[in-house]
Amino acid sequence: xPPLTFTYQVPGDDFTRAGEASGQLKRTLKKIGFNxxxxxxxxxxxxxxxxxxxxxxxxxxxxxxxxxxxIEIWFRDQGPGIPDISLAMKEGYSTAPDNVRSLGFxxxxxxxxxxxxxxxxxxxxxxxxxxxxxxxxxxx
Amino acid sequence: MEKPFHSVTLDADKCKGxxxxxxxxxxxxxxxxxxxxxxxxxxxIDCGECIRLCPHHAKKAVFDPLSITENYPYTIALPxxxxxxxxxxxxxxxxxxxxxxxxxxxxxxxxxxxxELISCYTRELLNAGKLKKPVISSACPAVVRLIxxxxxxxxxxxxxxxxxxxxAARLAKKRAMEQTGRPIEEIGAFFISPCPAKVTDVRRPMxxxxxxxxxxxxxxxxxxxxxxxxxxxTDPTPMVDSGIFGVxxxxxxxxxxxxxxxxxxxxxxxxxVIKVLExxxxxxxxxxxxxxxxxxxxxxxxxxxxxxxxxxxxxxLQRLRKYLPVSKNHLSENTDRRRMNxxxxxxxxxxxxxxxxxxxxxxxxxxxxxxxQRLPMLDCGSCGAPSCRALAEDIVLGxxxxxxxxxxxREHIHTLAKSIESLxxxxxxxxxxxxxxxxxx
Numbered sequence: 001x002p003p004l005t006f007t008y009q010v011p012g013d014d015f016t017r018a019g020e021a022s023g024q025l026k027r028t029l030k031k032i033g034f035n036x037x038x039x040x041x042x043x044x045x046x047x048x049x050x051x052x053x054x055x056x057x058x059x060x061x062x063x064x065x066x067x068x069x070x071i072e073i074w075f076r077d078q079g080p081g082i083p084d085i086s087l088a089m090k091e092g093y094s095t096a097p098d099n100v101r102s103l104g105f106x107x108x109x110x111x112x113x114x115x116x117x118x119x120x121x122x123x124x125x126x127x128x129x130x131x132x133x134x135x136x137x138x139x140x
Numbered sequence: 141m142e143k144p145f146h147s148v149t150l151d152a153d154k155c156k157g158x159x160x161x162x163x164x165x166x167x168x169x170x171x172x173x174x175x176x177x178x179x180x181x182x183x184x185i186d187c188g189e190c191i192r193l194c195p196h197h198a199k200k201a202v203f204d205p206l207s208i209t210e211n212y213p214y215t216i217a218l219p220x221x222x223x224x225x226x227x228x229x230x231x232x233x234x235x236x237x238x239x240x241x242x243x244x245x246x247x248x249x250x251x252x253x254x255x256e257l258i259s260c261y262t263r264e265l266l267n268a269g270k271l272k273k274p275v276i277s278s279a280c281p282a283v284v285r286l287i288x289x290x291x292x293x294x295x296x297x298x299x300x301x302x303x304x305x306x307x308a309a310r311l312a313k314k315r316a317m318e319q320t321g322r323p324i325e326e327i328g329a330f331f332i333s334p335c336p337a338k339v340t341d342v343r344r345p346m347x348x349x350x351x352x353x354x355x356x357x358x359x360x361x362x363x364x365x366x367x368x369x370x371x372x373x374t375d376p377t378p379m380v381d382s383g384i385f386g387v388x389x390x391x392x393x394x395x396x397x398x399x400x401x402x403x404x405x406x407x408x409x410x411x412x413v414i415k416v417l418e419x420x421x422x423x424x425x426x427x428x429x430x431x432x433x434x435x436x437x438x439x440x441x442x443x444x445x446x447x448x449x450x451x452x453x454x455x456x457l458q459r460l461r462k463y464l465p466v467s468k469n470h471l472s473e474n475t476d477r478r479r480m481n482x483x484x485x486x487x488x489x490x491x492x493x494x495x496x497x498x499x500x501x502x503x504x505x506x507x508x509x510x511x512x513q514r515l516p517m518l519d520c521g522s523c524g525a526p527s528c529r530a531l532a533e534d535i536v537l538g539x540x541x542x543x544x545x546x547x548x549x550r551e552h553i554h555t556l557a558k559s560i561e562s563l564x565x566x567x568x569x570x571x572x573x574x575x576x577x578x579x580x581x
Contacts, residue, residue, distance in 0.1 A: 001499070004506050023418065031533075032501045033493035036293030043422050066505075068498040139498075 003065040003072070010050055012059025015100075021062055022046035029066070038139050041117040042071050048110045049075045049133055055100050056080065057131065070119075073135045081127040089115065144181040145343045147202045147336035148188060152176050154198035159521030161190035161199060166410045167289055171534070172524030182491045185285035186337040187410050187435045188444040201336035201445060204355035206362070209244065212328030212354065214320060216312045217245040218305065221252040221382075221390035222334040222440040223359050224460055225453030227367070233387075233460060234376035239369035240332075243362075248379065249312035251331070252386030255304035256469035257311075259385050259398035261480050262301060264471070266401060266429055272296050274405075274420060274428040277395055279303045281341035282435035283413055284486070288346075291417045292488025297431075300482040302347050304389060305331050305338060307480060309352035328354040332362050334443030335436065347482040358445040385467040391454045392439035396432040398467070406432040408439050494537070508532045516547045 006028065008021035026043040034042075046062070053060040057079025065072045082088050088095075089111050096106025115121045120136035157175040169183035170190065177190075177198070191199040209215045217240040224233055237248045258279075265271055278284050278299045287294050302310075309329040316327045331338060331353050339356040388394030392408035405428055407416045413433045419425050436442030438450030446453065471477070495501040508529075515528040523544040525531040534540035543549045 001503060001506070004502055004509070006509075022422075026418075026421075028505065031492060031494055032505050033495065033498060040293070040421065040423065047422060066502065068502060 001067075003067040006064045006066070008062040008064075010053045010059045010062060012054055012057065015054055015103075018051050018054040019047055022050055025064055029071070032066070034071075034139055038071070038137060041137050042073075045114045045117040045135055045137065046073060048113045049073075049135070051105055052110045053077050053079070055096050055106060060130075068139060070139055071137045073133075073137075075133040075135070076130065077132075078130040081129060081131055082123065082125045083127060085123055085125065142344065145340060146179065146181060146184050146186055147339035147343075148179065148184060148186045148191060149200060149202055150177055150179060151198045151200055154196050156196050156198070158195070159524070159526075160193050160195055162524065163519070163521050163526050164193055165190060165526065166286065166414060168526050168530055170526070171539075172521075182489065183289060185282050185289060185435075186340040187282040187286070188336050189410055189435075191336070191444045201339065201358070203333065203336065203339050203358045203361070203445065204330075206357060206365075208355040208357075209328060209330060213326045214246050214316060214322055214328070215244070216247040216249055216316060216327065216329045217241075217243075218249055218251050218308045218312060218329055218331045218353070220305070220332055220334055220359070220440060221250070221255070221387045221457070222443065222446060222453065223332055223362075224387065225390055225441050225457045226359060226363060226446060226448045227370070227456070230456065230460060231463075232376065233380040234378055235370050235373055236366070237379040238373050238376040239366050242369040242372065243365055245330075247312065247316055249308050249315070249329075250380070250382050250386065251304045251308045252382035252389060253469050254308035254311060254386075255389040255395070256382055256386040256398070256467050257471060257475075258301055258304055258307060258480065259395065259467070260469070260471045261477060262299060262430075263399055263401075264477075265299075265301070266399065271299070274425055274431045275299050276420070277430070277432045278347070278482075279389070279395060279432075280337070280434050280440075281346065282335070282337040282410070283433045284346055285337070285340075286410070286413065286435070287417065288486065288489045289491055290414070291421060292490075292492075294417060294420060295486045295488055297420065298486050300347075300486070302480050302482065303341070305333075305341075305353060306345070306347060306351060309354075310479070313352055330355045330357055332357050332359055334359050334440045334446045336444060337435065346484065346486060348484055359443075360445050360447050363447050380464075381468055383465040383467040383469075384461045386469065387457060387461045387464065390440050390457055391450075392434050393432065394439065396430055399430055401429050403428050404430040404432065406434075408434040408442070409437040410435045494533075504536050507536045511535055511542065514542075514548065515545055518547075520546075522546045 022043050029039045057077035060077030063074045087093055091112045092108040094106045094108035100106045118135045119138045122134040125131040155176045157172050162170045167183045169180045171178050240248045276297045312329050313327050333356045342351045342353045342356050345351045385398040393406035396404040396406045407413055441453035442450035494504045512529055512532040517528050519527040523531045525534055
């Protein structure tokens with residue numbers, strides 16, 4: 001059986017809706033009966049990536065492929081791109097604007113947390129074109 | 141296995157089969173079948189939300205009649221602190237406690253007294269650092285059932301300490317045995333309850349094998365005779381034996397405040413409770429020590445078996461507790477704490493999962509998604525399910541049919557009508573003039 005695919009559009013103009021897609025996928029994974037730890041890792045990694053898309057890239061698209069062995073997610077945006085990936089991966093490094101930080105976001109833990117909770121993280125980014133995050137979380 | 145029991149039940153005669161309760165049930169536990177609401181037992185958490193919402197008053201709570209006390213030679217009333225908030229112009233809890241005795245109870249043991257001991261014990265446990273944080277209160281049985289059904293992986297966060305009602309029953313019976321010399325079988329303990337979830341918790345306890353509570357009476361039933369007796373009292377005997385901490389358990393935030401730890405959150409109302417549990421699950425509230433959750437708005441004062449508006453009741457309690465000491469009950473060094481622990485482990489209910497086999501589950505989810513895409517996504521409820529997604533699930537699980545959707549049925553009929561129309565001009569072979577079918581027209 002081919003993996004089950006879910007796609008989500010992340011609106012860039014409505015900050016209050018950030019986190020909805022990760023919530024939806026979480027409910028679906030629960031129904032399917034994945035291990036609680038796997039679900040937790042998926043929802044935290046996805047939440048962080050979703051927030052990043054809203055803060056930095058004016059939204060984007062998420063594609064999640066679910067199979068019994070792994071959950072594979074692509075986060076695609078047409079944002080400004082990441083100039084220095086190793087700097088962006090540093091805990092506490094943030095380029096988020098002040099208004100977002102005052103809400104408690106933009107603490108510079110987004111990418112580090114995605115890396116921490118996933119088994120594989122690939123970042124494909126081009127300045128002025130956009131960024132694609134490819135995340136794999138093994139279910140076994 | 142033990143037959144399931146639910147306090148929340150349906151009065152089929154009154155049910156019109158509308159979908160008010162179906163669409164608002166927090167666990168999606170209601171369907172309409174045969175023109176009547178049907179509660180799915182394994183999903184129902186007895187929160188009473190449908191009782192509150194039903195415009196036809198077709199949902200009701202099963203509780204015990206006052207006559208149940210006649211089965212015991214010695215009876216003890218266990219009033220929930222929310223009872224005190226129901227009474228207008230009350231400035232002394234002693235009037236309520238005295239009136240309960242006048243109603244025929246041999247003894248009264250305040251549930252708020254047990255609550256203070258539980259607060260004490262919880263403080264000790266939190267300080268000892270042995271509990272998985274954030275610790276989630278176990279006092280509201282509807283919330284504990286919700287966690288089992290919808291948030292199974294949070295079971296280990298639930299405070300494994302008896303709820304105040306249960307501890308009160310145990311302590312009250314012990315005291316009665318010591319004072320009267322009667323055997324435990326002759327002593328009946330009756331909880332005066334604000335909510336149906338407590339009835340279920342007594343009949344099917346989650347914390348222990350059996351409950352020491354022998355009957356659950358509704359505040360709304362006790363209220364009229366209680367008021368009648370209260371009006372006869374002019375000089376009550378001092379009886380109250382709990383303080384601000386215990387009485388405050390009646391409202392949201394009371395239990396948490398008694399922990400004297402500022403890292404807490406208190407949420408009330410089932411929808412807000414669900415949002416908080418989602419956040420705990422996503423580890424967004426890891427910096428908190430304690431989370432108090434109450435299924436009803438305002439806390440226990442908002443229970444469906446109460447008579448007063450929860451916020452009015454809460455305001456009255458604020459006035460009542462004004463002259464009370466902070467806490468009157470404390471654990472001593474030689475109190476056996478183990479007797480306050482749960483004796484059963486809380487485990488996740490598997491009812492929300494499609495199949496035990498991950499591969500099969502995924503296939504079912506694929507099918508659900510495929511069907512869902514065909515549905516109108518209006519969540520109109522005409523099929524008897526709470527949402528189009530729930531219908532898609534019901535179809536895959538074999539409980540429903542795609543034609544249950546009126547829009548799908550309409551489309552189906554339309555297709556049928558078209559094929560009938562196309563057959564209208566069809567002439568069967570014996571009546572056709574030509575040998576070749578295409579030449580018949």
